[in-house]
Amino acid sequence: VEMGPEMMFEFLYNLPAQFEGCLKMDFSKASGLKKEYANIVVTGLGGSAIGGDILRCYCQSRLPIPVVVNRDYMLPRFVGPDSLVLAVSYSGNTEETLSAYEDAREKGASIIAFTTGGKLAEMAALDGNPVITITGGLVPRAATGYLFAPLVLVLERLGLVSGASEDVKETVTVLTQLREEIEPGREEDSNRARFIAGQLYQRIPVIWGCSSTSEVAAMRWKGQINENAKAPAYFNVFPELNHNEIVGFEVPEDLVKKLAVIILRDPDDHGRITKRIEITKDILQGKVSSVAEVEARGNSFLAKTYSLIYVGDYASVYLAELYGINPTPVQVIDYLKARMA
Ligand code: F6R
Numbered sequence: 001v002e003m004g005p006e007m008m009f010e011f012l013y014n015l016p017a018q019f020e021g022c023l024k025m026d027f028s029k030a031s032g033l034k035k036e037y038a039n040i041v042v043t044g045l046g047g048s049a050i051g052g053d054i055l056r057c058y059c060q061s062r063l064p065i066p067v068v069v070n071r072d073y074m075l076p077r078f079v080g081p082d083s084l085v086l087a088v089s090y091s092g093n094t095e096e097t098l099s100a101y102e103d104a105r106e107k108g109a110s111i112i113a114f115t116t117g118g119k120l121a122e123m124a125a126l127d128g129n130p131v132i133t134i135t136g137g138l139v140p141r142a143a144t145g146y147l148f149a150p151l152v153l154v155l156e157r158l159g160l161v162s163g164a165s166e167d168v169k170e171t172v173t174v175l176t177q178l179r180e181e182i183e184p185g186r187e188e189d190s191n192r193a194r195f196i197a198g199q200l201y202q203r204i205p206v207i208w209g210c211s212s213t214s215e216v217a218a219m220r221w222k223g224q225i226n227e228n229a230k231a232p233a234y235f236n237v238f239p240e241l242n243h244n245e246i247v248g249f250e251v252p253e254d255l256v257k258k259l260a261v262i263i264l265r266d267p268d269d270h271g272r273i274t275k276r277i278e279i280t281k282d283i284l285q286g287k288v289s290s291v292a293e294v295e296a297r298g299n300s301f302l303a304k305t306y307s308l309i310y311v312g313d314y315a316s317v318y319l320a321e322l323y324g325i326n327p328t329p330v331q332v333i334d335y336l337k338a339r340m341a
Contacts, residue, residue, distance in 0.1 A: 008228065008317045008327045009184055011142035015310065016175045018145025019168050021135065025150060027157040029130040033110050035159050037084040041109075042151065043070040043100040044088035046333075047140030050223065051088065051148030053216045058152060058301055060212075062161050073099040081108040086151055090140035092118020095340065114150055139328060141227055144220075144309070152302075167302040174298040174307050182314045192294065193311050196262060197318030199290045200225070203260035205233040206288075207312075208241060210273050213266040214296065217308035221262065224316035228327035231319065238273050238280075246280060249287045259288040264308045266296045 040059070042052030052069040059067045068076065073096050079085065085104040089097040092115035101123060104111050113124035116136035124131045132154065134146040149168055156164035180186070182193040189195075205225050209218030218235040225233035236245050249256050261284060263277060284291055294311050296304035320327035 004326050004328070005317055005321050008142065008320075009314075011138060012310070012313050012317065013179065013183065015145050015306075015313075016172045016179070018135075018143070019149050019172045019175075022145060022149035022153060023165060023168055025132070025153065027132065027150070027154050029132070030112050030154050031157060033084070033112070033130070033158060037065060037110070037160075038080075038082035039065050039078060040067045040084045040086065040155075040160075041070050041075055041079055041104075042067065042086045042088060043075065043104070044097050044147075045071055045094050046223070047144065047227075048088045048090050048094070048097070048147055050216065050220055051144065051151055052086070053219065054148050054302075054305060055086075055151050055155075057212075057216055057305070059155075059161065061301075070100055072096060073103075075100055075103045075107065075109075079104065079107045079109055083107070083109040085109045085111045086114060086154075087111060087120060087124070088114045088147060088151070089118065089120050090116055090134070090138075090143055090147060092116060092120035092122075098123070112154060114147070139330070141224065167300040170298055170300050170303045171306050174303040175310055178297060178307055178310055182311060193314035194318050196292055196294070196311070196315045197322055199260050199292055200229075200231075200262075200315070200319050201322045202258075203289050204258050205231070206259050206261045207233060207235040207264065208261065209235065209237050209264045209308075210266065210269050211237040211240065212273075213269055213301070213304065214264040214308055217264050217296075217305050217312065220309045221264070221312035221316070224313055225319060227330050227333075228313075228316035229319035229323055230325050231323065238276055242276050242280065246283055249284060253287075256287050257289055261288050261291045263291065263293045264296070264312075265293050266304055266308075268304075 056067040087101045111129045113120050113131045115121050121131050132150050152164045155161045207218045207221040209215045215237045222233045222235040297307040298304050317327050
């Protein structure tokens with residue numbers, strides 16, 4: 001099905017409803033699993049992997065065990081019978097994820113599959129592993145609620161994290177309010193996402209987050225600009241970028257002038273990070289095309305992360321509109337997958 005920007009806007013509009021739907025999902029299939037693990041590995045690619053990164057950051061301050069995201073054919077060596085592997089693929093047919101699933105099985109890990117169907121659902125069902133079935137009919141990047149919330153809600157169900165449902169509820173509230181300010185009905189002067197798309201148009205977006213708070217949001221902005229607007233984009237995080245990237249704004253001047261920097265901020269960023277951001281903005285002054293900031297909304301890590309993601313999602317579709325491009329198809333990914341077959 002060929003779908004224009006309207007369809008992508010509709011998907012975006014429904015993101016809060018995705019989270020609400022996940023709160024009603026039945027995770028009892030997973031409740032027979034062990035309650036203690038040495039580590040958790042999320043394996044997936046692209047739109048199906050980024051929820052893993054959100055989970056990794058979410059768990060950083062909540063779980064005493066590491067959460068690692070794997071985007072490859074094989075899992076890390078440390079995976080074994082004490083590991084919980086969450087295999088995520090929207091289509092259920094991504095070859096790297098299927099291979100990683102088999103690797104998890106060989107290593108004796110506990111496995112939960114999250115998918116709309118495909119070979120992943122078949123394999124997991126044959127092995128007697130829980131399959132959390134997520135709603136189909138979307139493109140993976142538009143299904144981010146479905147591809148993230150069930151992961152954290154399953155961990156809550158297993159007693160590994162607490163408060164996840166509350167955080168998901170707050171995310172619904174924050175996104176529902178934010179949506180009114182950034183949806184297509186809102187004109188440019190009061191629409192932050194549209195304004196930012198205007199800054200990115202004919203420029204190279206450089207998205208900066210902070211490693212402890214907005215890292216995944218920055219990664220998501222980059223991916224959404226790539227996939228929706230079909231345009232290049234790059235991301236990095238504070239404080240790391242203060243140790244390399246800031247040196248790279250000297251030459252060639254005309255190229256540096258083409259960069260549009262977006263800084264994703266969290267009111268709770270570390271005080272030293274706030275200072276770093278201010279100094280970095282001074283360093284960039286007069287060199288790049290523009291520097292814009294987006295501030296996170298809400299209280300919980302989840303609400304804040306998704307508030308930043310939401311502005312970027314909308315901005316990427318406005319940018320597609322400015323370029324006169326249909327955001328939905330990702331022909332190059334399809335071409336590559338077909339050639340690999
Ligand atoms: C996002 C997108 C890709 C896929 C990736 C993996 O919209 O199209 O990033 O998510 O190619 O495919 P799935 O998610 O089906 O495992």
